[in-house]
Amino acid sequence: MSDPHAALTDDLRLAHLLADDADSITMSRFKALDLHVTAKPDLTPVTDADTSVEEALRRTLGRARPRDAVHGEEMDDTGWGPRRWVIDPIDGTKNYVRGVPVWATLIALMIEDQPVVGVVSAPALNRRWWASLGGGAYTGKSLMSASGIQVSDVAKIEDASLSYSSLNGWISSGLGQGFVDLLRDAWRTRAYGDFWSYMLLAEGAVDLACEPELELHDMAACSIVVTEAGGRFTDLEGNPGPNGVGAYASNGRLHDDLLARLRPGDDSED
Incomplete structure (x- = not known):
């Protein structure tokens, strides 16, 4: 065999x-x-x-x-x-x-x-x-x-460093208010953007990385680096892997909280 x-x-x-x-x-x-x-x-x-x-x-x-x-x-x-x-x-x-x-x-x-x-x-x-x-x-x-490389062990959003790409996608996705609230609650936020967010996450330098509008080619390589470093990588609905819409990536400990805050259709701005 x-x-x-x-x-x-x-x-x-x-x-x-x-x-x-x-x-x-x-x-x-x-x-x-x-x-x-x-x-x-x-x-x-x-x-x-x-x-x-x-x-x-x-x-x-x-x-x-x-x-x-x-x-x-x-x-x-x-x-x-x-x-x-x-x-x-x-x-x-x-x-x-x-x-x-x-x-x-x-x-x-x-x-x-x-x-x-x-x-x-x-x-x-x-x-x-x-x-x-x-x-x-x-x-x-x-x-x-x-x-x-290995992800961090930060366990609370208020202690977490969050990386993202831009605000425009969050506004058009209908998750704008929830994302702004997340930015306010996180310990530190920076728009490192693109692959860089996920590699910093895999190294433990940041704890959360989110983008609402991505394609398979943007996510496939990044997703396995994150998960093999001990993190989680899902689409916006929480489905594992790079095959859905957008990406939520975390050190794993923060993922359920992230999903609870940014579920599609839950924007309270309306």
């Missing part, structure tokens, strides 16, 4: 190789004077670096894992089956375009809709995080140079 953890080790190594290739492309175009930026139909920006990364990673996966499906942010889904790679070539494109170094490539492998491998690579910060199912969460420059 084959060892599933050995198979995941091979997949994790591949994800790191994919991240290495992505880092090379993104760093070569970061702050480039001829960076080409266009607007997608939803008016969010996409750069030539976004498309180049996704194309390169899809080519490698086509050779290394030809039977696996691929879901990416910039291109149509390919393949079908229980194994699916999920790619966000640049999470934080608005930062990338403006020369802010807080952006990352997100790479995940999902089996039967459950993330089993995740790599988050932020080369402009000289940081990388990764996890595999049952294997724990780590940060470092490579698999051979890694430190384990």
Whole structure:
């Protein structure tokens, strides 16, 4: 009988190789004077670096894992089956375009809709995080140079550090008043945003991270890093994993309180 953890080790190594290739492309175009930026139909920006990364990673996966499906942010889904790679070539494109170094490539492998491998690579910060199912969460420059990470043990909202992305999404989601109340009650709040919120959570530097409007490619890699670090990651309804609407992430001890405060439809502003 084959060892599933050995198979995941091979997949994790591949994800790191994919991240290495992505880092090379993104760093070569970061702050480039001829960076080409266009607007997608939803008016969010996409750069030539976004498309180049996704194309390169899809080519490698086509050779290394030809039977696996691929879901990416910039291109149509390919393949079908229980194994699916999920790619966000640049999470934080608005930062990338403006020369802010807080952006990352997100790479995940999902089996039967459950993330089993995740790599988050932020080369402009000289940081990388990764996890595999049952294997724990780590940060470092490579698999051979890694430190384990773990969420905090803060148990009360009033003692917690909360990270978020922006207020606009909360207003349009109908959860604006509840979120504002949460901000007021938390010990400390900062809008670190995007992948950075979840990696800081996994390291124990913050205790809560929330975003109401996310897609699968935004969440898949981040979710397994958080859960393997000992935290919880759910959608807005409390369903585990990255397959629903939005993300509530916590150190675990705060999660039930978070869900009780920010249930969809419970905004008391009306």
